[in-house]
Amino acid sequence: MMDWSETVLLLRVGTLREADCWVRFFSPTQGMLTAFAFGGRRSRRRFGGCLDPLDRVHFSMAWERRHRYLVLREGALVERFGRMKADLDRLGMASNCLRFVESLCIPPDGAAVVSHALVEALRLLDGERGVSRFFPVLFRAHVIFTMGFAPKLDACGRCGADPGGRPAFSIPKGTVLCRRCAGAERSISPATIALLRSIAQPLPASWATEELPAVVREETWYLVDHFLRWHVDLHAGAYGARC
CATH class of the missing domain: 1.20.1440 (de novo design (two linked rop proteins))
Incomplete structure (x- = not known):
């Protein structure tokens, strides 16, 4: 996988399976992207408090080996707009x-x-x-x-x-x-x-x-x-x- 990280703006978050979710976000380098956060509903260490729509989040991510989908490895909240x-x-x-x-x-x-x-x-x-x-x-x-x-x-x-x-x-x-x-x-x-x-x-x-x-x-x-x-x-x- 090719890894990179950047700060993005979350637009939508949906449930994929009980513990997993998909995330649609806007990247300042790639534009609109959708990625999977496996374990995102449960992992406080990797995604604690940073998977809410309209949050700015710094994600570490990578394309799957065959470039079929994007995987979020971890995230950190940058800005919440509370x-x-x-x-x-x-x-x-x-x-x-x-x-x-x-x-x-x-x-x-x-x-x-x-x-x-x-x-x-x-x-x-x-x-x-x-x-x-x-x-x-x-x-x-x-x-x-x-x-x-x-x-x-x-x-x-x-x-x-x-x-x-x-x-x-x-x-x-x-x-x-x-x-x-x-x-x-x-x-x-x-x-x-x-x-x-x-x-x-x-x-x-x-x-x-x-x-x-x-x-x-x-x-x-x-x-x-x-x-x-x-x-x-x-x-x-x-x-x-x-x-």
């Missing part, structure tokens, strides 16, 4: 963010930035600062922007001109359009443009906690929903409440 788990609203937002990441096909070379976003999102939800229920929508946008789907906001995507104070936005092209090129595309406010620019900044960041006007929430919801449908083949509405 305050977040005790608050149903925050726990719901965390689950929303995790389900979204699970729905994506994230290659190993993109796993590090997504792992960072996930961990920082959980730290934010575990903290004492207020968090808007709109945060999961912003998180989806942040993740896909960091994966290379960030929209072009500085110039008209058709003619290259300054887009002006209230440009339109083309979902298929992923770019703003000046008034002359807008056609029937929906226009968006300067505040929404500013938010979209800031969302690409890594967490922790002010965009995650600031109060947003209703018009910005509505426009952002529309853009994220349609952007995901067009570019990632996902429906944003499937992952949580609207604004």
Whole structure:
């Protein structure tokens, strides 16, 4: 077996047999993985207190000799996010963010930035600062922007001109359009443009906690929903409440 160890984020844990379990987790080097923890339900020495969903755990692991499955040898708890788990609203937002990441096909070379976003999102939800229920929508946008789907906001995507104070936005092209090129595309406010620019900044960041006007929430919801449908083949509405 080829052994290695790293700190991962647990997403799901299920029972395989009476003493064994399977563990689904997100690795910052490999992305989404599933492994078996043989004896995980009983061994306090190897897995004591570190097989709960939404825990960060440092695992020692190895692929089985024929590379058919991954085996967890032992684990040590790194971070628990206890305050977040005790608050149903925050726990719901965390689950929303995790389900979204699970729905994506994230290659190993993109796993590090997504792992960072996930961990920082959980730290934010575990903290004492207020968090808007709109945060999961912003998180989806942040993740896909960091994966290379960030929209072009500085110039008209058709003619290259300054887009002006209230440009339109083309979902298929992923770019703003000046008034002359807008056609029937929906226009968006300067505040929404500013938010979209800031969302690409890594967490922790002010965009995650600031109060947003209703018009910005509505426009952002529309853009994220349609952007995901067009570019990632996902429906944003499937992952949580609207604004």
